[in-house]
Amino acid sequence: MSVHPPRYPLLLNPKAKSEKGRRALKFIMAHATRFAIYATRSRDEAIELARRFAEEGEDLVIAAGGDGTLNAVIEGLAGSETALGVFPTGTMNVFAREMGIPYDRLENAMEVIDHGHHEEVDLFAMNGAPFVQMAGVGFDAQVIEETTWESKKRFGPLAYLFAATKVLRAPPPILKVRCHDGRELEGVALLVGNGSLYGGQFPLFKKADNGDKLLDVIVFKQTGYQLVKDSLAGLMKGGIDPDSHGDSVEYVQAAGLSVTSAEEVPVEVDGELWGRAREIEFCSTGRTLRVFAPRDPKVKLRYALLKILSPWRD
Numbered sequence: 137m138s139v140h141p142p143r144y145p146l147l148l149n150p151k152a153k154s155e156k157g158r159r160a161l162k163f164i165m166a167h168a169t170r171f172a173i174y175a176t177r178s179r180d181e182a183i184e185l186a187r188r189f190a191e192e193g194e195d196l197v198i199a200a201g202g203d204g205t206l207n208a209v210i211e212g213l214a215g216s217e218t219a220l221g222v223f224p225t226g227t228m229n230v231f232a233r234e235m236g237i238p239y240d241r242l243e244n245a246m247e248v249i250d251h252g253h254h255e256e257v258d259l260f261a262m263n264g265a266p267f268v269q270m271a272g273v274g275f276d277a278q279v280i281e282e283t284t285w286e287s288k289k290r291f292g293p294l295a296y297l298f299a300a301t302k303v304l305r306a307p308p309p310i311l312k313v314r315c316h317d318g319r320e321l322e323g324v325a326l327l328v329g330n331g332s333l334y335g336g337q338f339p340l341f342k343k344a345d346n347g348d349k350l351l352d353v354i355v356f357k358q359t360g361y362q363l364v365k366d367s368l369a370g371l372m373k374g375g376i377d378p379d380s381h382g383d384s385v386e387y388v389q390a391a392g393l394s395v396t397s398a399e400e401v402p403v404e405v406d407g408e409l410w411g412r413a414r415e416i417e418f419c420s421t422g423r424t425l426r427v428f429a430p431r432d433p434k435v436k437l438r439y440a441l442l443k444i445l446s447p448w449r450d
């Protein structure tokens with residue numbers, strides 16, 4: 137009988153060439169006896185591998201990467217009993233922040249997995265594509281679509297601002313939103329939150345709870361300067377106020393919703409551009425995702441504070 141601790145399947149995005157990515161790789165190699173390491177060549181391969189591990193009945197799969205890698209692994213694990221371990225090595229690590237998973241040093245993230253505490257997180261899908269943190273229709277997805285890799289490398293976060301000014305010059309789509317309970321709304325852009333955080337450490341969805349079986353939805357009704365003003369005000373004030381039903385923003389909670397547009401609109405899930413569609417359906421997968429997270433509220437609080445103090449540090 138083996139006396140060795142189990143080897144966890146670990147899916148790794150080897151393309152992460154940042155300083156953080158290099159440090160992560162060093163940590164993983166130094167603890168290589170703890171993992172069965174799979175460097176993935178593409179998103180599809182990450183999905184496929186995660187699905188295979190789930191089918192083989194693995195207790196845990198670790199995703200080492202940013203929110204994009206994480207989203208691929210989640211797609212593979214969706215509907216299974218296999219739990220997700222997170223090694224946050226990306227730039228934003230929004231989901232790790234949401235769950236209070238340490239993203240400063242992988243030793244700390246590994247400790248969370250070794251402690252063995254996990255939580256159940258609602259798993260929603262957009263046109264069949266699962267997501268755990270958030271999604272966007274229209275403006276923010278289009279900004280992601282317009283931001284090139286070259287521009288990001290050259291200008292950093294400013295690249296998104298340049299893309300945004302370009303997107304705002306074009307006429308916005310008209311989005312018709314119908315919640316599953318029959319409520320109807322109309323807007324030019326939509327943000328959908330399972331968790332509370334958006335784009336890093338910003339708690340945008342004030343009422344969001346990723347275990348309440350509801351999506352928090354922010355509908356922006358006006359484009360141009362007002363859209364930018366509403367988004368920034370929401371981010372600066374620590375969330376969009378669910379009760380302020382102003383003329384330009386509406387906040388609703390729904391178990392599911394459909395969005396239709398006369399033209400194809402871009403959609404992002406977990407910060408990754410998904411593509412374009414005219415009919416977009418958000419609904420629960422009927423399953424939860426098991427995620428290893430700190431049990432200790434003090435650890436969670438520590439990373440909650442870190443996320444306020446160091447927005448762009450990593």
Ligand SMILES: [Mg+2]
Pocket residue numbers: 258329330331344345346347348349350351352
């Ligand atoms: Mg919720």
